[in-house]
Amino acid sequence: MRIKKSDQLKLKTFLKLFFVCLAVFILLFLCLLWSLGAENDGDYEVVVTEPVIFKRHDVVVAVVACGDRFEETMTMLKSALMFTKIHLSFLVVSDDHLIDRFKEKLEQWKTATKNRFSYRVVPLTFPVVEVEEWKKLFKLCASQRLFLPEVLKDVDSVLYMDTDTLFLTPVEDVWDHFYKMNSSQMAALAPEHEEPNVAWYNRFAKHPYYGKLGVNSGVMLMNLTKMRKFRWKEYVVPIYKKFKLKITWGDQDIINIIFHYHPDKLYIYSCRYNFRPDHCMYNSVCKPAEKEGVAVLHGSRGFFHSDKQPVFKAIYQAVEEFNLGTDSKQIFLQTLETYLEERKNTNCGHVKDIFLKNLRNYMER
Numbered sequence: 001m002r003i004k005k006s007d008q009l010k011l012k013t014f015l016k017l018f019f020v021c022l023a024v025f026i027l028l029f030l031c032l033l034w035s036l037g038a039e040n041d042g043d044y045e046v047v048v049t050e051p052v053i054f055k056r057h058d059v060v061v062a063v064v065a066c067g068d069r070f071e072e073t074m075t076m077l078k079s080a081l082m083f084t085k086i087h088l089s090f091l092v093v094s095d096d097h098l099i100d101r102f103k104e105k106l107e108q109w110k111t112a113t114k115n116r117f118s119y120r121v122v123p124l125t126f127p128v129v130e131v132e133e134w135k136k137l138f139k140l141c142a143s144q145r146l147f148l149p150e151v152l153k154d155v156d157s158v159l160y161m162d163t164d165t166l167f168l169t170p171v172e173d174v175w176d177h178f179y180k181m182n183s184s185q186m187a188a189l190a191p192e193h194e195e196p197n198v199a200w201y202n203r204f205a206k207h208p209y210y211g212k213l214g215v216n217s218g219v220m221l222m223n224l225t226k227m228r229k230f231r232w233k234e235y236v237v238p239i240y241k242k243f244k245l246k247i248t249w250g251d252q253d254i255i256n257i258i259f260h261y262h263p264d265k266l267y268i269y270s271c272r273y274n275f276r277p278d279h280c281m282y283n284s285v286c287k288p289a290e291k292e293g294v295a296v297l298h299g300s301r302g303f304f305h306s307d308k309q310p311v312f313k314a315i316y317q318a319v320e321e322f323n324l325g326t327d328s329k330q331i332f333l334q335t336l337e338t339y340l341e342e343r344k345n346t347n348c349g350h351v352k353d354i355f356l357k358n359l360r361n362y363m364e365r
Contacts, residue, residue, distance in 0.1 A: 059084075059175050062091040062148065062158035062222075066124070066141035069163045070098055072304070074105060075320050079167040081113060082322060082329065083362055086172055090119040091158060093144055093151070099123065112325030125151045127233070143251045145220070146236050149227040156225050162218040164304055165274075166319055169295040169358050174273055177221055181267045186226035188267040189215040189255075190274035194285045198278070206246040207253060208260035215259065215266070217252040218298045219274040230265065232258075272358075276300050277309045280348035290351070293358030311348040314339035315355060333359055 061080050065073040077090055092102050102121045110117065124141060127150045144151075145160055152158070159175055167174075177188050192214040193199035201214030209215075239257050240247075247253035259266040271279055271286040275294040279286040286294075303309050304316040318336040336359070340352040 057156075058089045059086060059171060060089045060091055060155060060158045061171060062093070062152075062160045063163060064093045064124075064141050064144040065098060065102075065163055066095045070101060071320075072163045073102075075316065076161055076163060076165055076167075077106075078109075078322065078324060079319050080171050081109070081117060081324060082319070082332065083167060083170045083359075084116075084172060085170060088117040088171060090117055091152070091155070092119065092121045093124060093141075093148075094121060095124055095141065109324055114325075122151075127151065143254075145217070146251050146254060147233065148222060149224045149232050152224060153228070157221070157223045160220040160222055162298065162300075164299045164302075165218055166297045166299070166315060167295075168293070168297055168315075168355065169362065173295060174219070174221070174269075177267065177269050177273075178223065181223070184264050185267040186223045186230060186265050187259075188221035188269055189217060189259075190219060190269055190271050192216045193278065194271060194287075198282070201256070204248075205253075205256075207243045207257055209253070209256035210259040210263060210266065211268075214256050215252075215268070216274055216276070216298075216300075217255050218276075218300065219296050220255075221267070230262075272296075274298050277303045277312060277348065280311075280351050280354075281309055282347070284351045284354075286354075289354045293361065294355050295358055297355070309348050310343040310346050311340060311352065311355065314343055329363065333363060 061077070063073055063076065073092070077092075080088060080090075090106065092106075094102055099121050106119045106121070110119075124144055125147070126144065127147055142162075148158065148160070157178060159171065181188065189210075191211070192201060194213075196202055196213060199213045201209040202212060205214070235258050236254060239254055243253070243257060270288040272289040272292060272295045274296055275286055275289055276298045277300065279289065284290060289295075297312065297315055299305075299312045299316060303312040305313065307313065315336065318332060318339055321335070322332050333356070337356060340349065340355060343349040344352050
């Protein structure tokens, strides 16, 4: 059955009118929604955010921050952004009163760096009964790191950093050690000491520890997937209960005890990835740093904020003063060179070039 031409014209006209009316209706509906939103602007603001999910191969820098550690933590994270050439993921575990502060500052940085990183800020979680006891073990909240495999079940691996650390190399240079581990190793740490005569663990520890001189936990690569498979938490709690009256350095001692009994699970990288005042305050004892430069600086025992070793305070000051998104890395290097030159006659100042060597190599890449 064929439709007459006159009927076809009527049908086309009808369809045109229908779609015009539909478009007008949609436009009026959108205008109504906009006007309603404008009326309510003064009452509240709806912010829709997407959850940040870390993928298996993301480079995740994790830190635990409580009490007065906000500024120190932000300075460490800034140093990570200053030199990296890849997209980073930050995971901040914090007590409640700092969470909003971290989110606000990190959002500002995302704008300044054109979204060069993603982040999650999560509250403290201790999956044990004695929460307050664990929270106050050694430094406030430091023991949270021991429970990261349980707390971060959706995360494969992290580079855990103490708040009093600074990157003097791209983060990926440290992260690459994951690819050097064998199939049994689930974490990486640097030695606590290089010289037995001044080392702490071999002279004073009343509990087992890793190797001959122990390890320092300030810069720790953690394969959380392997640690969960190892049943890490099932070691942490019993060890604490057994040795709680003998440990001095809190979570670090517990880590040493675990790897004393399971040395095959630990990968050791050199002191240049966890360079502390002890490495230069008497003599220069970190030979890898002399050769290749300091990669990660650790201002343990408050050295970033005291005048005991002015070099450590100067490096922290230079990073703290750097403005993300505006200052150039060349300006930072020049500033740091000036600060270190002014302190060259101090103990660690005598080897000031080891703090610049790695940075200069980075600038030349």
